Amino acid sequence: MTALQFSEATSRRPSVGRACKVPIPVIHLKTVQQIDKIRKSGRLASQTLDFIGEHLVPGVVTKGLDKLIHDFIVGHGGVPATLGYKGYPASSCISINEVVVHGIPDGRRVKDGDLVKIDVTTILDGYFGDNARTYLVGQVPEEGVRLATATREALNLAIAVVRPGARLGDVGWAIQSHVESRGFSVVRQFVGHGVGLAFHEKPSVPHHGRQGSGLKLKSGMVFTIEPMINAGVYEIKILNDGWTAVTVDGKLSAQFEHTVAVTADGAEVLTLS
Numbered sequence: 627m628t629a630l631q632f633s634e635a636t637s638r639r640p641s642v643g644r645a646c647k648v649p650i651p652v653i654h655l656k657t658v659q660q661i662d663k664i665r666k667s668g669r670l671a672s673q674t675l676d677f678i679g680e681h682l683v684p685g686v687v688t689k690g691l692d693k694l695i696h697d698f699i700v701g702h703g704g705v706p707a708t709l710g711y712k713g714y715p716a717s718s719c720i721s722i723n724e725v726v727v728h729g730i731p732d733g734r735r736v737k738d739g740d741l742v743k744i745d746v747t748t749i750l751d752g753y754f755g756d757n758a759r760t761y762l763v764g765q766v767p768e769e770g771v772r773l774a775t776a777t778r779e780a781l782n783l784a785i786a787v788v789r790p791g792a793r794l795g796d797v798g799w800a801i802q803s804h805v806e807s808r809g810f811s812v813v814r815q816f817v818g819h820g821v822g823l824a825f826h827e828k829p830s831v832p833h834h835g836r837q838g839s840g841l842k843l844k845s846g847m848v849f850t851i852e853p854m855i856n857a858g859v860y861e862i863k864i865l866n867d868g869w870t871a872v873t874v875d876g877k878l879s880a881q882f883e884h885t886v887a888v889t890a891d892g893a894e895v896l897t898l899s
């Protein structure tokens with residue numbers, strides 16, 4: 627996910643007459659050839675999450691998981707997009723329990739009952755695929771199971787409203803209405819994002835919103851939907867490492883992310899294995 631305040635891809639207005647150097651934000655509409663490349667990268671990103679799920683057992687160290695992720699991506703001809711991105715030091719984000727996003731893999735051991743979010747972004751042949759899942763390790767408390775389930779359902783409901791003519795507010799509302807009905811809250815400070823030719827492109831994709839409001843979707847848009855859903859309040863704070871985002875109340879958070887293309891008559895999920 628991208629922070630709302632992150633700068634996004636811009637391009638220069640074609641100069642008409644005299645040179646105009648004002649950068650304007652653009653939404654790249656992808657061609658079928660580009661979507662095919664993003665799908666290949668997205669498949670690798672998804673296969674990476676399948677692969678790492680088999681290694682996610684109590685006692686495993688998160689830095690070891692990150693090494694496995696790195697080697698899996700590189701071994702399949704890809705590049706981990708997060709490694710060195712704005713100084714980020716790892717090939718994945720591993721965020722446990724009250725850590726919402728951008729957990730940095732380190733010496734921490736996964737334990738039975740943890741809610742573990744793993745976010746992987748691949749670059750394959752120059753194209754980006756971005757996805758994340760919440761894994762339940764061992765015997766997770768019931769609230770954690772309900773939270774992860776509601777978050778996965780919310781992502782699927784959001785994908786179901788994506789088609790040309792629908793609006794980003796419809797996408798946000800699908801998520802917000804579902805999780806709030808279960809007593810959970812939608813993180814505001816991070817949003818989904820255009821993706822494919824770069825890691826974080828226009829538009830920003832909020833996970834809350836009002837039906838009928840916001841950007842109108844067009845065929846060829848490719849963006850992530852990646853709801854971060856908290857068991858308690860939606861406020862988060864960033865730790866002193868400059869990355870790790872945690873819930874302010876210390877309660878659990880869950881996330882699922884897919885890269886999605888707007889097609890002629892609906893949506894295609896590009897991060898499937």
Ligand code: MF3
Pocket residue numbers: 627628708711712714718719728745746747756850852869883
């Ligand atoms: N993959 C994250 C996203 O969904 C971004 C991680 S950026 C990092 O947009 F630098 F923290 F890795």
Ligand code: CO
Pocket residue numbers: 627628756818819850852883
């Ligand atoms: Co993302």
Ligand code: CO
Pocket residue numbers: 627745746747756757758852883
């Ligand atoms: Co991601």
